[in-house]
Amino acid sequence: MPKRPNPTTNSRQQARDRARLEAERLQRKRKTTQIIVVVVVALVAISIVASAILLGTSGRKDRVPTASTSVTVGGTSVPFDVDGSAFQVGKSDAKATLDLWVDYSCSHCQEFEAASNDVLAQKVGSGELKVRYHNLQFVTAYGAQAGSAAACVATYAPQQWWALNAALYANHSAESDGWKGAQFADFAQQLGVESQDALTCIGDQRYTSWISDNTSAAADAGVTGTPTLFLNGQQIDTVGGAQLAAKIDEAASQ
Amino acid sequence: MSPKADTTSYRGWGLLLVICSTVGFLATMVLTIDRIRLLSDPQVALVCDISPFVTCGPVMASQAGALFGFPNPLLGIAGFAIVGTTGAALLADARLARWYLAALEIGCLLAAVFLTWLQTQSLYVIGALCLWCMVVWAVTIPIVVITTAATLSAGAFGDGVRRFGRAIQSWRVPIIAIWYLAIVTAIALRFYREFALLWFGVAL
Numbered sequence: 001m002p003k004r005p006n007p008t009t010n011s012r013q014q015a016r017d018r019a020r021l022e023a024e025r026l027q028r029k030r031k032t033t034q035i036i037v038v039v040v041v042a043l044v045a046i047s048i049v050a051s052a053i054l055l056g057t058s059g060r061k062d063r064v065p066t067a068s069t070s071v072t073v074g075g076t077s078v079p080f081d082v083d084g085s086a087f088q089v090g091k092s093d094a095k096a097t098l099d100l101w102v103d104y105s106c107s108h109c110q111e112f113e114a115a116s117n118d119v120l121a122q123k124v125g126s127g128e129l130k131v132r133y134h135n136l137q138f139v140t141a142y143g144a145q146a147g148s149a150a151a152c153v154a155t156y157a158p159q160q161w162w163a164l165n166a167a168l169y170a171n172h173s174a175e176s177d178g179w180k181g182a183q184f185a186d187f188a189q190q191l192g193v194e195s196q197d198a199l200t201c202i203g204d205q206r207y208t209s210w211i212s213d214n215t216s217a218a219a220d221a222g223v224t225g226t227p228t229l230f231l232n233g234q235q236i237d238t239v240g241g242a243q244l245a246a247k248i249d250e251a252a253s254q
Numbered sequence: 255m256s257p258k259a260d261t262t263s264y265r266g267w268g269l270l271l272v273i274c275s276t277v278g279f280l281a282t283m284v285l286t287i288d289r290i291r292l293l294s295d296p297q298v299a300l301v302c303d304i305s306p307f308v309t310c311g312p313v314m315a316s317q318a319g320a321l322f323g324f325p326n327p328l329l330g331i332a333g334f335a336i337v338g339t340t341g342a343a344l345l346a347d348a349r350l351a352r353w354y355l356a357a358l359e360i361g362c363l364l365a366a367v368f369l370t371w372l373q374t375q376s377l378y379v380i381g382a383l384c385l386w387c388m389v390v391w392a393v394t395i396p397i398v399v400i401t402t403a404a405t406l407s408a409g410a411f412g413d414g415v416r417r418f419g420r421a422i423q424s425w426r427v428p429i430i431a432i433w434y435l436a437i438v439t440a441i442a443l444r445f446y447r448e449f450a451l452l453w454f455g456v457a458l
Contacts, residue, residue, distance in 0.1 A: 034428040041432050045439040052443050140312050141381030174317040178379045212447050 060209045065151035069158050074125020080158050083132070085214040087154055087161065090130030095252035096123070099132045099230035101223040104146035104168050105139040105177070108238070109227045113169040115240030121162070123245065128252045133165065136215040138226050140177050147211035149184040152201035153193055160193050167191055181205045264344050267404045271341025274393035275334040281389040282330030288386075289314050289325050302385040307448045313384035318375035326372070330390060333365060337397060355410035359401060366398045373437065377444045391437065399430050 064082075071080040073089060081088050086099070098120075102109045123129035135150060137143030146168040154161045171187065179187075181203040188202055201207070218228075222235075229236050231251050239247065284302075291298050292311060302310040313319060319326060340358060343350070350358075369391060376383060403426045405411075406419025422429065442449075 030424060034425065038428050038431045038435075041435055045435050049439060049442045049446065053446055056447075137381075139382075140316075141379070144381075174315075177316065177381075209447075 056209075063206055063209050065155040065207050065210060067154045067158050071158050071162060073162050074121040074123075076125040076127070078124055078127075080154075080161065082151070082154055085134045085136075085210075085217040086132035087135070087150070087165075088130065088132045089162070090124045091127045092130070094124075094128060094130040095254075096129045096248050097132065097232055098129060098248065099134065099233075101134045101136065101218050101221070101226055101228040101230075103136055103138045103143040103226040104150075105137065105141070105143035105172055106226045107172075110169045110172055112227045112238065112240045113166060116244050117166050119241060119245045119248070123248050129248055134214055134218065134221075134223075135211060136218050136223075136226070137211050138215070142172055142177050142179065144208045144211040145179060145181070145184060145205060146172070147214075148181075148205050148207040149188060149202045151207035151210055152198050153188060156198035156201060157193050157195040160188075160191065164188060164191055164193070264404070265347075267400055268341045268344025268346075270396060270400050271337050272345060274397045275338030275341060278330060278390050278393040278397075279334035279338060281386045281393075282327040282334060285310070285314065285327035285384075285386045285390075286325060286331065289327070304385065305448075305452050307381070307445060308383045308385060310384040310386060312382050313376060313380055313387060316375070316380045318372065318379065321368075321371075329368075333361070336361070337401075352408075352410055355405040355408055359405040359410055362398045362401045365394055369394050369398075373440070377440055381444075383441065383445070392434075395433050396430050399426050399433070 066082055067087075068081045069079075070077045071089070072078075078090050079088075079092060090097075102112075120129070120131055124131060135143075135147040137147065150161065150165055150168060153164050167187075176183075185199045185202040189199060193199065227238055229238055231247060232254075236247060288300050288302065288310060292300065292314065300310060302308075314325070322329075337358075340350075340354075372387065373391065376387065399422070403419055403423040406415050407423050408419070409416050
């Protein structure tokens with residue numbers, strides 16, 4: 001406040017009022033600036049999310065695995081193809097069809113696979129059974145990442161799919177939860193996947209969107225947990241190993 | 255600033271600390287209790303298991319959930335108790351020594367670093383959101399910002415950073431808002447597909 005000679009009470013009062021008004025004006029100005037800054041940041045954030053959604057959805061129609069070939073399972077050559085949300089293994093005229101809704105990151109699926117792999121291989125090999133693996137993600141990101149890797153191998157190196165499928169379950173742990181494309185590509189390579197196309201595809205995490213689509217397909221099919229088993233279209237309790245073998249035999253004999 | 259203005263701003267700070275710490279304390283208590291319930295019965299249905307990606311089981315059971323070898327929420331219980339008590343002391347017009355303010359601020363900065371690390375783990379490694387953890391994020395952010403503004407402008411780290419503290423002080427609300435926005439954006443980028451499916455039944 002500038003010094004004045006002989007300030008009267010009145011002029012001192014006026015000066016104080018002026019200072020207060022000025023302070024209030026600055027306060028208002030700062031508030032406006034702050035609101036503008038926050039709004040601009042919000043708009044930038046919204047446009048980033050919007051463009052990510054647009055980029056993510058464009059071209060995703062093409063990112064669906066395909067396979068229509070034969071693979072050796074249980075010592076026999078059987079048809080292998082990708083049908084909708086499923087990897088389908090087994091003879092088309094098999095009496096029993098087992099639909100498995102599974103997630104590579106779910107611990108019960110890991111147990112189920114370990115207990116049932118031999119049974120499934122044997123029943124598929126004998127022509128009695130066709131298995132449809134619907135891979136989705138309910139638990140951790142590993143489900144989508146490993147699912148994408150399996151889809152890449154199904155598309156470009158289908159002969160290795162059966163072994164990789166089992167290995168991806170056994171490999172799931174808190175440590176591998178952090179794996180991204182590159183680690184899955186290394187993993188597949190160690191299992192004997194040589195196809196460069198397959199390894200590139202795994203590295204690109206190309207089919208993670210297909211796994212998300214399968215997760216929504218699961219909701220439509222009434223699947224709320226994993227593993228969920230449907231034998232010839234009927235949902236059955238989750239049983240593995242010998243119990244599952246008995247159920248398959250029963251379904252195939254009807 | 256007149257002494258009167260100082261006291262009022264400290265009371266505001268104290269009130270914020272008490273409210274946010276109470277909420278944070280309850281959330282970390284629930285996290286700890288749920289962790290124990292999950293251990294005694296792995297099948298137990300927890301309140302926070304809302305959908306496949308908004309769920310706490312996988313988050314609690316993850317490696318990141320116990321960074322120092324014990325469940326993280328235990329740190330939160332202790333931390334929020336300390337911060338809440340400090341807030342109550344400020345409400346009671348306590349004058350805190352410089353070393354106390356400095357220690358409080360260092361604790362808050364460590365909490366912010368830990369919080370950010372946990373957020374990246376939750377989003378990009380575990381791939382799931384946990385409701386109570388997000389409550390903890392939501393209350394820790396204002397605690398960190400307001401405490402930083404208050405301690406720095408009170409001169410807890412000398413006069414050099416006092417000006418910086420005043421700047422944060424006058425920008426504290428936008429800073430909190432932008433921090434929240436950054437986290438919401440990161441969540442949206444990571445989970446928009448899942449949210450679209452959950453809320454609108456649309457597969458993007």
